[in-house]
Amino acid sequence: MISRKETKAYANQPPRFDDMICSLPAAPKIPKAMVKETRKVVALARKFNQEVVRPRALELDRRMHEDPDYLPWDMVETINDWGLYTLWIPKVFGGKGYNMPSMCYFIEEIASACLSIANLIGVHYLGVCTLTSTWNMRLINHICREVTLGEKNHTPCLITLAITEPGAGTDVEETDLIGKGNITCHAEKVAGGYRLNGSKIFISNGHVSTWHMVVAYSDLKKPADTTVVLAVKNGTPGFSFGRKEHKLGQKACPASELIFRDCFVPDEFVCLDPSQVTASQRPPREIAMQMIDYVVSATRAGVGAFATGAARGAFEAALNFASTTVVAGKPLINHEWAQCRLAEMYKNVTLSRLTYVETNYANGLHGAFRELQKKPMYYYYKFMPAKFFDKIMPPLMNKPFMTRLSRKVQMDGQTDDEMHRTSGWASLSKFGATDLGVKNCQMALEMMGQNGLRHDRGAEKILRDAKLLQIYEGTNQLNRLNLFKCLIAVDCPQATVFDE
Amino acid sequence: MITPTDKELKLIDKASAEFAKKELAPKRAENDQFPFGPFFEPVLGKAFALDFFHTVLPESIGGMGQGICALSVILRNLCREDSSLGGIVFTNAAAQILMLAAEAGDTLSEITGKAGSVRDFLIAFPVFNNPSEIAPAAVAKKRSDGYKIDGRVDYVVLGGLAAHALIPARIEGVDGFSFFLIDPADSGASVSPPIHSLGLNACPAVDLALSAVRGTLVGAPGQGAAIFDTMTDRLSVAEAAMSAGVMKGSFQEALEYAKARQQGGREIIGWSGLRMILANMAVHLKNAEMIITRAGQAVDAEESGWQACSRAAAIHVQAVACDVTTDGIQVLGGVGYMKDFGQEKRYRDAKHLQALLGMAPMKKLRFIEKITT
Numbered sequence: 001m002i003s004r005k006e007t008k009a010y011a012n013q014p015p016r017f018d019d020m021i022c023s024l025p026a027a028p029k030i031p032k033a034m035v036k037e038t039r040k041v042v043a044l045a046r047k048f049n050q051e052v053v054r055p056r057a058l059e060l061d062r063r064m065h066e067d068p069d070y071l072p073w074d075m076v077e078t079i080n081d082w083g084l085y086t087l088w089i090p091k092v093f094g095g096k097g098y099n100m101p102s103m104c105y106f107i108e109e110i111a112s113a114c115l116s117i118a119n120l121i122g123v124h125y126l127g128v129c130t131l132t133s134t135w136n137m138r139l140i141n142h143i144c145r146e147v148t149l150g151e152k153n154h155t156p157c158l159i160t161l162a163i164t165e166p167g168a169g170t171d172v173e174e175t176d177l178i179g180k181g182n183i184t185c186h187a188e189k190v191a192g193g194y195r196l197n198g199s200k201i202f203i204s205n206g207h208v209s210t211w212h213m214v215v216a217y218s219d220l221k222k223p224a225d226t227t228v229v230l231a232v233k234n235g236t237p238g239f240s241f242g243r244k245e246h247k248l249g250q251k252a253c254p255a256s257e258l259i260f261r262d263c264f265v266p267d268e269f270v271c272l273d274p275s276q277v278t279a280s281q282r283p284p285r286e287i288a289m290q291m292i293d294y295v296v297s298a299t300r301a302g303v304g305a306f307a308t309g310a311a312r313g314a315f316e317a318a319l320n321f322a323s324t325t326v327v328a329g330k331p332l333i334n335h336e337w338a339q340c341r342l343a344e345m346y347k348n349v350t351l352s353r354l355t356y357v358e359t360n361y362a363n364g365l366h367g368a369f370r371e372l373q374k375k376p377m378y379y380y381y382k383f384m385p386a387k388f389f390d391k392i393m394p395p396l397m398n399k400p401f402m403t404r405l406s407r408k409v410q411m412d413g414q415t416d417d418e419m420h421r422t423s424g425w426a427s428l429s430k431f432g433a434t435d436l437g438v439k440n441c442q443m444a445l446e447m448m449g450q451n452g453l454r455h456d457r458g459a460e461k462i463l464r465d466a467k468l469l470q471i472y473e474g475t476n477q478l479n480r481l482n483l484f485k486c487l488i489a490v491d492c493p494q495a496t497v498f499d500e
Numbered sequence: 501m502i503t504p505t506d507k508e509l510k511l512i513d514k515a516s517a518e519f520a521k522k523e524l525a526p527k528r529a530e531n532d533q534f535p536f537g538p539f540f541e542p543v544l545g546k547a548f549a550l551d552f553f554h555t556v557l558p559e560s561i562g563g564m565g566q567g568i569c570a571l572s573v574i575l576r577n578l579c580r581e582d583s584s585l586g587g588i589v590f591t592n593a594a595a596q597i598l599m600l601a602a603e604a605g606d607t608l609s610e611i612t613g614k615a616g617s618v619r620d621f622l623i624a625f626p627v628f629n630n631p632s633e634i635a636p637a638a639v640a641k642k643r644s645d646g647y648k649i650d651g652r653v654d655y656v657v658l659g660g661l662a663a664h665a666l667i668p669a670r671i672e673g674v675d676g677f678s679f680f681l682i683d684p685a686d687s688g689a690s691v692s693p694p695i696h697s698l699g700l701n702a703c704p705a706v707d708l709a710l711s712a713v714r715g716t717l718v719g720a721p722g723q724g725a726a727i728f729d730t731m732t733d734r735l736s737v738a739e740a741a742m743s744a745g746v747m748k749g750s751f752q753e754a755l756e757y758a759k760a761r762q763q764g765g766r767e768i769i770g771w772s773g774l775r776m777i778l779a780n781m782a783v784h785l786k787n788a789e790m791i792i793t794r795a796g797q798a799v800d801a802e803e804s805g806w807q808a809c810s811r812a813a814a815i816h817v818q819a820v821a822c823d824v825t826t827d828g829i830q831v832l833g834g835v836g837y838m839k840d841f842g843q844e845k846r847y848r849d850a851k852h853l854q855a856l857l858g859m860a861p862m863k864k865l866r867f868i869e870k871i872t873t
């Protein structure tokens with residue numbers, strides 16, 4: 001009927017079979033225990049929603065309206081006490097080591113009750129993910145164990161990602177653009193470390209975090225080739241917080257300015273720089289893009305999960321309103337048009353969810369979660385007692401060969417095709433789900449009339465909160481272009497991107 | 501009419517645009533902080549002195565005797581800078597037109613004639629609900645000395661501000677609902693603090709709880725739905741004008757920013773992907789202005805089918821304004837989400853305005869009902 005060679009050739013025609021569907025090849029490889037674990041995580045999120053988020057979300061949002069400079073320390077401490085800042089830190093680094101894709105389901109749950117509190121949790125993992133994507137095992141171990149310690153001591157230790165600069169937002173997300181950008185955050189190589197000058201803006205959780213993964217450049221004329229990732233801790237001389245933004249929504253999650261003036265970062269806190277990857281098969285420029293792609297392939301799926309939560313929160317608000325309100329003489333829920341609208345909103349929730357789920361299948365096969373989800377590795381981490389990791393592993397992590405080895409596996413071991421697949425799917429989830437999330441908010445408010453406008457009914461907050469999702473982690477336009485670059489242009493030799 | 505042609509309208513256009521630029525634009529963010537910041541009382545006084553609240557009142561009762569075109573021009577200009585004052589002007593105009601439709605011109609004249617201050621002049625009104633959709637929760641009982649009203653009226657716009665409130669209530673034993681004028685300072689009325697809302701923050705609304713509050717019937721008993729409908733026919737195009745004003749403000753700010761902000765080594769307007777967003781915004785805005793201009797003319801001239809023109813304009817322009825203001829933030833990227841620019845407010849205001857005079861989907865259903873029966 002069809003030969004092996006033909007099968008390969010036809011399956012590789014665009015859209016390539018491997019790009020089209022990630023769940024099918026991924027499903028048989030998934031350890032069974034991940035399902036049970038994910039169910040537990042969803043249940044935990046629902047419990048947290050019931051006991052913490054729902055009773056406090058509106059009050060917190062209102063408080064931030066009254067006093068935009070208020071910092072939600074009490075909420076951060078509560079999240080820390082619930083153990084949520086270490087749930088997805090691998091056991092080997094002192095965390096609880098829940099499987100990575102389960103985070104998105106968790107985030108969807110929390111975001112359906114409050115996007116802003118979900119961000120207070122989720123953005124910490126953007127920092128964790130940046131740190132781990134440098135594959136610097138010593139520093140990952142060092143900083144993640146501080147997070148764990150912070151949990152034990154009731155002193156939250158959160159991590160941020162700081163990449164956006166006043167003059168460069170879209171540009172820093174893409175190595176093809178960064179060279180043309182107005183980049184100012186300079187990491188000058190000096191004896192024993194880097195001297196950092198410049199500022200970062202809009203850094204989520206900035207004021208309530210302890211560690212900051214700062215992406216800077218040692219040569220501002222060639223930023224793509226000279227990207228460095230520095231771990232800067234609060235209190236480092238030369239580092240200070242600037243303004244805290246006053247925003248449309250997501251008020252409980254501060255967006256901060258970080259200022260660096262002759263801030264010396266010693267070599268021991270350099271997570272990644274070109275000198276560390278000289279043995280890599282890829283040049284530093286491509287390593288920088290790969291590192292960004294490792295991060296955003298995971299975290300843009302996370303934004304898809306935030307958006308699914310927003311779409312769901314809006315749907316649930318509309319459903320609740322329709323179930324309890326009589327409109328034109330009969331319950332709104334029994335108007336046929338309202339039923340169609342609710343079905344449309346339900347569809348938007350489900351489609352959004354499918355995009356992040358599929359993206360995480362791609363990440364499990366080809367991206368950041370690949371090694372951790374291999375069955376032997378997964379079960380080893382799951383069933384080995386934490387004591388073993390706490391005693392045996394830290395000294396091992398300090399050995400340079402561990403970093404070399406993991407970079408060999410993770411950086412050299414990922415093909416360009418795999419990078420494109422994870423990055424393209426992540427962008428699809430990011431802009432696809434967030435557009436649907438905002439759409440559902442609009443639809444909910446239309447259905448609720450004047451009740452949708454009131455803060456005390458909750459729906460208007462979701463509309464304000466959700467808009468951010470179309471902007472951060474690269475605007476939705478940038479993500480459209482990235483999808484084009486990763487999943488379409490690869491089969492169009494004449495296509496160039498960011499070069500019109 | 502959005503593009504004024506006659507001399508009088510041009511003057512109104514100029515005066516209201518200048519007022520908005522001078523009085524509203526500079527303090528947009530500050531005024532938007534209400535109820536957590538001070539109320540812009542002095543601005544309200546100046547708008548009153550310029551007769552913005554008199555626009556549609558007949559000359560016979562001390563008004564300007566202007567039509568919907570004039571009101572639309574004023575509202576468009578105000579909302580381009582800050583929709584809150586537009587919301588106040590609109591709410592008051594809705595109450596006035598409703599009273600005129602109910603043939604309660606004498607009662608209205610008594611209010612406007614005696615008013616010594618803007619607060620005395622204004623009439624509060626729950627302008628975001630059509631009582632045919634969500635039925636009134638207040639009940640009026642006829643007593644020998646007039647009507648006494650018990651129950652609740654939610655989201656009464658200008659409730660904590662105006663000396664009078666026009667509210668819907670059911671009359672015991674009478675089908676349908678009716679409108680009543682009440683005094684919010686009546687000892688039986690309790691007024692909530694200003695309701696914290698999505699947009700139009702300086703156009704405050706409150707919840708009223710009523711216990712044996714004296715009410716003056718406006719219009720015939722049980723005829724509230726018909727009166728509300730007549731008011732909606734006239735005023736829908738003015739609602740559309742407010743949304744068009746918000747769109748205009750959003751487009752202008754987006755365009756200016758796109759010309760100044762650089763990414764990828766050029767002004768972002770140089771990227772055709774971004775230009776396409778601006779183009780969509782501009783096309784929607786242009787179409788909205790044309791629709792409103794035409795619909796306004798039809799309403800004032802009472803051309804055949806003017807009611808449908810007015811309602812269709814509102815339904816369309818309000819929806820489009822929500823999309824345009826969403827893009828208006830997007831063009832600015834991260835700063836669009838911040839209070840330092842006007843885009844985030846316009847995003848909220850556009851959605852808020854879409855709920856004027858009832859739920860958006862129900863407005864559509866009523867439209868099809870009107871043109872098919």
Ligand SMILES: Cc1cc2nc3c(=O)[nH]c(=O)nc-3n(C[C@H](O)[C@H](O)[C@H](O)COP(=O)(O)OP(=O)(O)OC[C@H]3O[C@@H](n4cnc5c(N)ncnc54)[C@H](O)[C@@H]3O)c2cc1C
Binds near residue numbers: 201471
């Ligand atoms: C509340 C908030 C939280 C944030 N959190 C973080 C964080 O934790 N860490 C962090 O590093 N950053 C964070 N950001 C920054 C965010 O990622 C950027 O705002 C985003 O990447 C857009 O950059 P920009 O704001 O500079 O917009 P710009 O890049 O200036 O974009 C402006 C407009 O131009 C368009 N545009 C730009 N370039 C092109 C092009 N080549 N082609 C077509 N259109 C183009 C954009 O799509 C957008 O519409 C946050 C932002 C916000 C608002």
